[in-house]
Amino acid sequence: MTGPDATNIPGGKTVPYSDLQEGTVLGDGIVRCAGRAKKAAKKDLKLATWNVQTMLRPGKMMEIAEEMTKFDLDIVALQEIRWQSQGRIEKQNFTMYYSGPETRTGLFGTGFIINKKLKKHILAFDPVSDGICKLRIKCRLRNITIISVHAPTEEKSNDDKEEFYDILKKTVEKSPKYDMKLILGDFNAKVGQETFMADVAGKFSLHEETSDNGRMLGQFAAS
Numbered sequence: 001m002t003g004p005d006a007t008n009i010p011g012g013k014t015v016p017y018s019d020l021q022e023g024t025v026l027g028d029g030i031v032r033c034a035g036r037a038k039k040a041a042k043k044d045l046k047l048a049t050w051n052v053q054t055m056l057r058p059g060k061m062m063e064i065a066e067e068m069t070k071f072d073l074d075i076v077a078l079q080e081i082r083w084q085s086q087g088r089i090e091k092q093n094f095t096m097y098y099s100g101p102e103t104r105t106g107l108f109g110t111g112f113i114i115n116k117k118l119k120k121h122i123l124a125f126d127p128v129s130d131g132i133c134k135l136r137i138k139c140r141l142r143n144i145t146i147i148s149v150h151a152p153t154e155e156k157s158n159d160d161k162e163e164f165y166d167i168l169k170k171t172v173e174k175s176p177k178y179d180m181k182l183i184l185g186d187f188n189a190k191v192g193q194e195t196f197m198a199d200v201a202g203k204f205s206l207h208e209e210t211s212d213n214g215r216m217l218g219q220f221a222a223s
Helices: 060-071 116-121 158-174 194-202 212-220
Strands: 019-023 045-053 075-078 086-090 094-099 110-115 122-126 132-137 144-149 180-185
Touching: 045 060, 045 132, 045 144, 045 180, 060 075, 060 094, 075 144, 075 180, 094 116, 094 132, 110 116, 110 132, 110 144, 116 122, 132 158, 132 194, 144 158, 158 212, 194 212
Parallel strands: 045 075, 144 180
Antiparallel strands: 019 045, 075 110, 086 094, 094 110, 122 132, 132 144
16 A cells, blocks of 8 residues: 555566565655664664465575665565464574464465564564565654465455455554555456546556456555
């Protein structure tokens, strides 16, 4: 989700042939990261989201970390990690948080990979489910809650989709009231240019027609 005074999420893919997409939380006095930069310079928080399709392949975590460094990203929200359970991995240049199913399925899983510069600003990580997890960042004027999501695909049942959005809504509602809240991820949705979607999508959708998942996403965004 974006806010006109806080974020700028371009639609183009950062890495060709991948699902890595980048955005920025602007350091314009409304949001500024906690650490004091040299000469009181403003610090933009660079975010991205990436459906990595799997992290079961050897070397995949380091590949993602290299892309984060290449594009000077601070936080990347990840989907389809496919790891079991929940946890944290500490490396020299990054920290990885993940939330997956309790049993080994080789499916689903969300998480975050975080640049070492932000390690001391992490307040909490909440592994909500295998499709939703939450990260809280300490910032100077107000803290930020970032939620990584992976929504059910179109062919899934309405019960599965409604359960996902019910959990997501509760996750947002349980977040601290005065935090800036950002939701990043893969909603498996097409948001069209119809009039009824204008309030949540404006004129900048990549699609002409809204899918069923897109309608559910629009209803959630408008709620």
